Amino acid sequence: MYETIPIQHLDRWLEQGYEGRIIDLRSPSSYCQSHLCGAENYPFDELMEQPELLDNSQPLLFYCARGSESLLACNLFYRKGYQVVNVANGLRFYRGKYLTDQ
Incomplete structure (x- = not known):
């Protein structure tokens, strides 16, 4: 199975040296308002239709607005x-x- 990180422990977890990609599943407008530093935006619906957008050469950390889409x-x-x-x-x-804002 895969690992699940509570959002409250994310800073500590990232500081331990995560070296994969960070994937933001929210809408482009939500991503532009704020996102995790270094995150790439792949909206959930788009990614579910085209999972080949991501390769498996690196670990992927998924997050969304409420936690349900990242779980899926x-x-x-x-x-x-x-x-x-x-x-x-x-x-x-x-x-x-x-957290960064643009």
Whole structure:
């Protein structure tokens, strides 16, 4: 199975040296308002229609607004053989230092 990180522990977890990709599953407008530093935006619906947009050469950390879409994405990509990490509860509860706004 894959790892799930509570959003409240994300800063500490990232500081331990995560070296994969960070995937933001929210809409482009939500991503532009704020996102985790280094995150790439792949809206959930688009990614579910075209999972080949992501390769499996690196681990993938998924997050969304509330936690449900990241869980579904992790289930799909894990079954396809990807190394994935789920961020539980979603970005709406995040108050850490890795948040950026544009």
